[in-house]
Amino acid sequence: MPDHLEPETMMREISDLEGRIGELRQAAGMPAPDLRATLDAALVELELALSALRTIGTGRPGAAGHSASAETERRVLRTVFQDAPVPLFLLDRDTSVRRVNRQAATLLGTSPGYVSGKQFTAFCDLATRAALRSQLAAVVRTGRRRRVAVRFMGRDRPIDATVTLARVWIRGEPDPMVVAVAGAAGSPVTREAGEAAADGTRREPTARQHAAREHAVQEAPAAPPPDGQAPDVREPARPPSGRLSAVPRPAASHADDDQAVATIVHRMDVLANASELLLDEPVFNETVAVRRCARLLAAELADWAIIDLVGANGSTPQAAQAAAQAAQNARSWQASGQDDPAAADPAGALSRQVVMGPEDDRSVEATQALEELAPDPGTLPYTVFTTRQSALRPHVEELDLLGVGADGQPVCGTIGATSVLCVPVEDGDRCLGTITLAGSGEHGPFDLLDLAVAQRLGRYLALVIRAARLYRRRAEVADTLQASLLPKRLPEIPGVDLGARYMTATHGAEVGGDFYDAFRTRDGWGLVLGDVCGKGEDAAAVTATARHGARLVSRWRSGPGEVLSAVNEALMEEDRFVTAIMAELEPAGERVRISLGTAGHPPAVVVRADGVIRTASRGGVPLGLFDDFEAGLDFLDLGPGDTLFLHSDGVLEACDLARQEFGQERLLETLAGTAGRPVQDMLDAVQAALLDFCDGDLRDDVSMLALRVLPQSLA
Structure with missing residues (x-):
């Protein structure tokens, strides 16, 4: 595409610029932000704006100069792209992945077909996404190559890399494309140590990490390090999920197979613990069951666990307020002689019951904000509840997937969620609510095995809730009759x-x-x-x-x-x-x-x-x-x-x-x-x-x- 900007192109550039600036602001407010990368990206945006202003009213250069170069680059790509010894990504102007080679798929622990069509930034942690978008926009606009530090959310754990971005022109394409070349960077341990030193904090291993370490030590033999390299002493990541993975991955080694077995054993332990926790009550109690389920999921499978229910017992202020408001609205519509529109909305009474997350100060504030946030139409919990279909988002592309907070910030960005799944809470006859899990990607994205475990727990919880509500109704009738x-x-x-x-x-x-x-x-x-x-x-x-x-x-x-x-x-x-x-x-x-x-x-x-x-x-x-x-x-x-x-x-x-x-x-x-x-x-x-x-x-x-x-x- 020529560097001259037509009015339509200029408006598109301005709209894209506004979006990227908003992402940079959000990235700067995240926990342990990479302020240097954000500042560099902001300077890049200023250069882009200046370059766009300079093109207004200039003549359009001929395209002949591009054709020979584009054809040459196209032949080079055709020859070396698939067999290149380094990870390569071919990106569209909007940063969606057009194609990847085998090395890039191996880097992410998945298959080329899974990556294609998704946003390139969806495979990166939230702290680097905004800066990466700005750098990509600069490469497309100016044609100058850039190097960016990126943290990929790998299949088993985050992977630090340095990505070189270069613009290419391909015949028949109206817009330029970008080739991203990923190279090795410092160890994730080195990076984490640097971040801890910068903010004076150290992130303690979660229960999920301890479980992964325990199963990995018990079940998987230690693999010898490559010649000339020191053993990897990083925190053991969550074991891979084997052939049940929702994200296809390359052939695994024997150690990976052993860890896959350890993962399955861990999930079976989670289900067994859930059964014991939910049924260990002399009298079924809905509130106790819901909180126990959320606490178990947040400790063993995810960083955040959110449970929304319909027709709740009013044990929470949110549920009581929602029920009172719904009743008042129904009376108002009835008095006016009109039909209540909420009566046709199957999720109208869906309300947030419990939110479980990390216990640091920032997360506690986020938990309180999430407890007050209703699962509105358009959010993933609302959609799963109305369709009764589970949803798995291994790599989150839309940060407003779980809604937008009172401060205007997407929930996924606020809690640092890069992977989300949501399952209905069904008792066989009706849907009672949803369970939503969100993870930061420190242990890899959620997969089909995680989804299966969450679905089974949703079924368990629904049966306990149904029994609790039946028991409560019988108890209310008994109390009324006893009082008489x-x-x-x-x-x-x-x-x-x-x-x-x-x-x-x-x-x-x-x-x-x-x-x-x-x-x-x-x-x-x-x-x-x-x-x-x-x-x-x-x-x-x-x-x-x-x-x-x-x-x-x-x-x-x-x-x-x-x-x-x-x-x-x-x-x-x-x-x-x-x-x-x-x-x-x-x-x-x-x-x-x-x-x-x-x-x-x-x-x-x-x-x-x-x-x-x-x-x-x-x-x-x-x-x-x-x-x-x-x-x-x-x-x-x-x-x-x-x-x-x-x-x-x-x-x-x-x-x-x-x-x-x-x-x-x-x-x-x-x-x-x-x-x-x-x-x-x-x-x-x-x-x-x-x-x-x-x-x-x-x-x-x-x-x-x-x-x-x-x-x-x-x-």
Whole structure:
């Protein structure tokens, strides 16, 4: 192409210049930037701008002078390109790779066909990309050869090289092309040491590096160094992935094959660890599972792990805010009589759940920014979620692949990601979200083996999330139903202080069978506490019958014995039995006379004001078993400060790790120790003793009801 710039060409040059200047600014703000290379590139851009200004209005030189030179260069390329002993890249004007020779493919650890068509800068680290683009533009514009220090993202580890850029003209091509010749540079260790010395920091090996080193040492024999060279003492890179690689690579040596086996073993370990971490919960917990999965992936497979989910439980502020906003929008559209456009958007509720990355200060800031960044349309997570198709980008060409931050900078540039993969989180029926992994290329790009592991983990996580959400919905239904079986609040009974406590079993999401109630009777007040055999919806129906039956019958029958007999008749049609205890209160001056009726239930406990403990008599059979029911009856006389304590068998049968029961003696000791304290303190003490004894693991529901006679001055 002639050096004269037409108006259309000038506009294109200006647009390209603006883009390259923006990349230089971003490169200067990256961690450990190569400021010298960036400065040189900026000076090159100034020279290009000056050269472009000088061409405005000048005459167009003839093309004859180019034809002989172009033909000569074309013959040379045809002869030596493929068999040249050095890596060669033939680049278009826009820096995309037209062709590479075998040496260049070997340098990158891939095949010539994979490299062709991709941006040349996609195979370089982010710190050198902006400067390289400027130098390429200068070569195309001026024709002067340039040498640039480049760090290629090789298949197994970064490779430092010096690239010589030269412009060539090829007949039939409207634009000039660039030949890039890669030569050896200093050792990556030397470069890393120099960078560490420059910024005063040293990058510690990640868990992923330690895993690679461990497997490489255990599985792969050490290869002898070439003659005359010192052994390579660099940090062992991630083992290659063998024939499963998404990036085709040349034939491997025996050492490479051994390392490939080590890589497969490592991935199997990751899957095994994931299974253990996700399932090691007595009760499925979505938030715990998601964070465990992200932490494992960030430690073993990637530098960054991002998990986005739809229909989350609102455990994060972002999820709660998104759900609230979606609900508000839906109500607004409904009020206007129009269809909500978000209803047709399958990813409208996709929200960021967790971001895991390195723990240095800069990465912590990036993590916080990413947590606030939604997976908007156009980003890779959004696309993978809507299409339910996994995506693998071994070499990132578009830095806004994961979106753009609030500061206007592409996310990939902010976190230094040169390789990205994203998989859907599917449970077989629907897509629940996505898992995104990003790497800096220090261990090579992601491959098909990494993708397969991430897909399997996505499946594992989806199943755990589905189970957790089903469990949570059942627990919510159970809680709602359980609340309907207990009084919302206890009545205020003159002359006594009344308190109750209910604790659900630690395991399971079914409705418990315990119940208690306090209500007016025909002659005063009544208390009832019972336990239905079994759990679940069927048990809940029996619980409701027993509780409300006792409350209703007490309005027209006197005495616990008669009330319990009537309830027994109502329960004879049920297939479950009920143990219960009922008390009727009869005020007698400063004292209260208690009539007790027991139906196969643990006896009531009386705690005297001076700490003396007495238990009522046992008796009766459970309700709902026999037609000829007869309750066990007893009568108690309570004075000021005395307490009547009713409880279910869940108190006595709570077990410790040795399967030893809490028992009645421990209960009586706890009650005696709180004889002079308020009723709520007494209930708190029993609850604390129970939870401490069983280490918080209640195997059955627990219900307690306590009544204390108040002195006349407090009544």
